[in-house]
Amino acid sequence: DIQMTQSPSSLSASVGDRVTITCRASQTISSYLNWYQQKAGKDPKLLIYAASSLHSGVPSRFSGSGSGTDFTLTISSLQPEDFATYYCQQSYSAPRTFGQGTKVEIK
Amino acid sequence: EVQLSESGGGLLQPGGSLRLSCAASGFTFSSYAMNWVRQAPGKGLEWVSGISGSGGGTNYADSVKGRFTISRDNTKNILYLQMNSLRVVDTAVYFCAKDGGPELGTHDAFDIWGQGTMVSVSS
Numbered sequence: 001d002i003q004m005t006q007s008p009s010s011l012s013a014s015v016g017d018r019v020t021i022t023c024r025a026s027q028t029i030s031s032y033l034n035w036y037q038q039k040a041g042k043d044p045k046l047l048i049y050a051a052s053s054l055h056s057g058v059p060s061r062f063s064g065s066g067s068g069t070d071f072t073l074t075i076s077s078l079q080p081e082d083f084a085t086y087y088c089q090q091s092y093s094a095p096r097t098f099g100q101g102t103k104v105e106i107k
Numbered sequence: 108e109v110q111l112s113e114s115g116g117g118l119l120q121p122g123g124s125l126r127l128s129c130a131a132s133g134f135t136f137s138s139y140a141m142n143w144v145r146q147a148p149g150k151g152l153e154w155v156s157g158i159s160g161s162g163g164g165t166n167y168a169d170s171v172k173g174r175f176t177i178s179r180d181n182t183k184n185i186l187y188l189q190m191n192s193l194r195v196v197d198t199a200v201y202f203c204a205k206d207g208g209p210e211l212g213t214h215d216a217f218d219i220w221g222q223g224t225m226v227s228v229s230s
Contacts, residue, residue, distance in 0.1 A: 034216035036152075043202055043223055044144075049216040087152055091214045093143065094169055098152040 002026050002090050006099035012107040019075040021102045023066075023088035030079075032092040033071045035064055038101075048073065049084045078104070109133035109219050111203050123193050129186040129203030129221055137161070137181040140206035140216060147200035155201070156188065162207035171197075175208035191202070193228045194210050200225050 003026035013019050023033065031051040036044040046055045048064035051071055061076045075082055083106055088099040125144070143155040154178040156167045165177050175180040176189040186203050200223040207215025 021156070032214045036217075038152075040117070043220040044217075046216050046218050050214075055216075055218065058205075078145075089152075091216060094157075094166055094212060095154050097154065103152045 001094055002029060002093060002097055004088055004090055004097050004099040006086075006088055006102050008102060009100065010103040012024045012105050014107045015055050015061045015078055015080055016076070017078045017107075019078050019082075019104060021073045021086055021088075021104075023071045025071075028068050029090045029092035030088055031067045032068065032076050033064070035062075035073045036087045036089065037082075037084045037102055038087065044087065049091075050100055068096060069095075075104075109205075111205065111221035113203055113218055113221045113224040116201065116226045118227045118229065119193060120230055121175070121194055121228055124125060124189070124191045125193065127188040127190065127201055127203075127224060127226070129188075131184045131186065131205070134205070134219075136179075136184040138209055140209060140211055140213070141179060141186045142204045142206060143177060143186075144202045144204050144217070144220075145197075146202070146223075147196075147199045150199075153199075157211050158186070159211050164211045166211055177199065190226070193226075195228050195230075198226060198228050 005024045033051045035048040045065040085101045085103045098103045111128045142157040158177045175191045178187045201224045203221045205215035205219040
């Protein structure tokens with residue numbers, strides 16, 4: 001199975017900050033990398049698919065980049081509703097594994 | 108509105124069985140593969156099982172292979188997960204998630220998720 005490793009595991013940031021989360025795959029996955037946001041007690045929501053494509057309805061302050069094994073999710077200006085846990089997921093091969101999550105907390 | 112709604116969770120003892128359901132609405136159910144993803148308390152997301160739009164193809168995580176069975180009824184727009192020989196480690200919220208296309212093994216993301224149903228296994 002392909003292992004996905006996110007860093008950091010958690011971070012504290014203020015409203016308006018630029019936030020970057022990284023995700024590394026244990027082998028090359030081309031651009032088959034997705035990002036999800038999960039708020040406490042809620043279901044995950046798709047943010048980014050295919051490494052850099054914004055899912056319908058997702059604010060443009062979210063962006064993704066990368067290919068091969070290294071990927072990033074960037075929030076250009078953190079908003080109060082963005083405090084949540086973020087997961088990467090590879091869709092290169094089965095099983096479609098997830099990273100361990102990055103919790104974004106209020107500073 | 109595209110919607111998924113899980114049901115069937117509960118509290119049971121190790122070795123027990125349970126069937127989860129996921130009712131779909133707002134899209135052509137048979138045109139999309141579907142998945143089950145679980146989340147143990149305080150932990151991350153773990154893909155459990157997937158099924159193609161036709162129901163002809165299925166796959167499973169090694170952790171549940173031989174114990175869980177995924178199926179679907181495209182006439183009723185319902186996805187199922189039959190869970191047998193349950194273990195304490197199966198305790199989790201179980202989400203159903205819509206795939207981006209009809210087949211397994213594609214490179215799509217999970218674009219719609221249900222709210223989840225809790226399964227607790229304890230002696």
